[in-house]
Amino acid sequence: MTTFFTPHQVSRALGVSESTLKRWCDKGVLETVRTAGGHRRVAYEEIARFLRDSGHEMVRPELLGLPPAVGQGTTVRNRAVRQLAAALKTGDDAVAGRVVTDLYLSRQPIWQIGDEVVGPALSEIGHAWECGELAVFQERRGCEIAQRILYGLEQMLPEPPTASPKAIGGTFEGDPYRLATILCESVLREAGWHAQSFGSSIPEASFREAVRELRPRICWLSVSHVADGEKFVAELSDLHRAAQKVGTALVVGGRGFTEEFRRRCDYTVYCERLKDLRSFAETLQPPVTTS
Numbered sequence: 486m487t488t489f490f491t492p493h494q495v496s497r498a499l500g501v502s503e504s505t506l507k508r509w510c511d512k513g514v515l516e517t518v519r520t521a522g523g524h525r526r527v528a529y530e531e532i533a534r535f536l537r538d539s540g541h542e543m544v545r546p547e548l549l550g551l552p553p554a555v556g557q558g559t560t561v562r563n564r565a566v567r568q569l570a571a572a573l574k575t576g577d578d579a580v581a582g583r584v585v586t587d588l589y590l591s592r593q594p595i596w597q598i599g600d601e602v603v604g605p606a607l608s609e610i611g612h613a614w615e616c617g618e619l620a621v622f623q624e625r626r627g628c629e630i631a632q633r634i635l636y637g638l639e640q641m642l643p644e645p646p647t648a649s650p651k652a653i654g655g656t657f658e659g660d661p662y663r664l665a666t667i668l669c670e671s672v673l674r675e676a677g678w679h680a681q682s683f684g685s686s687i688p689e690a691s692f693r694e695a696v697r698e699l700r701p702r703i704c705w706l707s708v709s710h711v712a713d714g715e716k717f718v719a720e721l722s723d724l725h726r727a728a729q730k731v732g733t734a735l736v737v738g739g740r741g742f743t744e745e746f747r748r749r750c751d752y753t754v755y756c757e758r759l760k761d762l763r764s765f766a767e768t769l770q771p772p773v774t775t776s
Contacts, residue, residue: 488640489518489526490549498532500544514539533641536590543590562588562601569606573627574619578634585634589641595675596759598638599668607631607664628664635667645677650770653695654705654736655683657720662709665739669705672759676766678703689720693727700731702769705762708739711746718749725751734769736762 490498495515496506509515510525515535517525529549536543543549565584572581588598607628614624652673655666663685673680683695696704706724711717721737728735738756747755756762 488529488550490529490532492517492525492527494548495527495532498543498545498548499541530641530643533590534643537592546586562593562597565602566605566609569602570609573606573610573630574613574623576623576626576630578630581630582634582637585638589638594763595638595668596672596763599672599759603631603635603664603668631664632667635664635671639667639671639674642671642674645674645679649677649679650702651699652678652680652703652705652766653683653699653701654680654703654707655687655692656685656707656709657692657717658686658688659712660708660710660741661685662707665707665709666705668759669707669762672763673703673705673766676763676770678766678770689724692724696724696727696731696733701733703736703766704728704733705736705738705756706752708737708742708746711741714746718746721746722751725753728753734765736765738762 492506492510493503496503499506506515507525510517510527515527516531517527520526532549535541565588569581569584572578572584585598585603588602589595610619610624610627613619614621619627652670654669656662663682666682666685670680670682683692692704692706704724706721721735725735734753736754736756737750737752738758738761742755754765756765
């Protein structure tokens with residue numbers, strides 16, 4: 486749901502006078518909507534767009550519910566990985582949120598944030614848990630924080646154009662990992678698609694039903710865990726056939742989609758990284774500028 490702010494709130498957060506902000510609104514630099522009483526309101530995603538387009542730094546982001554920023558516009562990705570991993574390990578929501586928000590507002594594309602910051606940070610968390618350096622609750626807590634941050638990031642994205650193509654996706658039944666499919670949804674939404682993640686552990690028959698009913702241009706499947714290899718191969722083949730019948734491209738990726746599965750399974754394209762997903766989407770639909 487879109488959140489709206491008053492010009493007074495936005496001007497204080499940006500560190501400008503309210504009259505300056507109203508001039509920006511009059512000139513269309515910041516788009517506004519009107520309430521039933523005729524008062525101006527600025528949407529959350531419009532503020533994010535303005536910050537990315539203008540390079541203007543937010544002085545008091547906490548007034549808009551954003552984490553206090555440090556080094557906004559200058560955060561480098563290799564440092565961000567260390568900061569994010571440390572924050573996720575200790576359960577520091579504010580710092581973790583700030584790292585990701587800073588990257589986005591400094592014009593980093595979401596595929597790059599996912600591939601080069603969130604992914605490596607979560608890998609570090611998983612490795613620390615496997616080595617006994619983190620308790621189970623710490624690893625799970627870190628994953629939950631990451632999911633909340635990504636949902637918040639998605640709220641900053643503008644609504645795609647009405648005529649944009651559709652994409653759906655998720656994970657098969659028995660695969661509980663949601664982070665990758667959240668990122669897929671955000672990457673496609675940033676590219677201007679009507680993308681909708683169904684979440685995790687979706688029965689294959691339900692996937693087929695969604696493909697037949699919604700007829701998306703892309704159906705993505707994130708594979709992090711496969712409990713029964715033979716069942717997985719058969720179900721993916723069934724889904725691929727259903728997708729072919731309606732002209733849907735079946736895109737598969739994830740650490741669980743091993744080289745063996747890639748040889749045995751039927752699908753349209755394999756994406757090793759979020760960057761690959763973005764690139765493939767652009768072959769089907771010209772890129773839409775949202776930043």
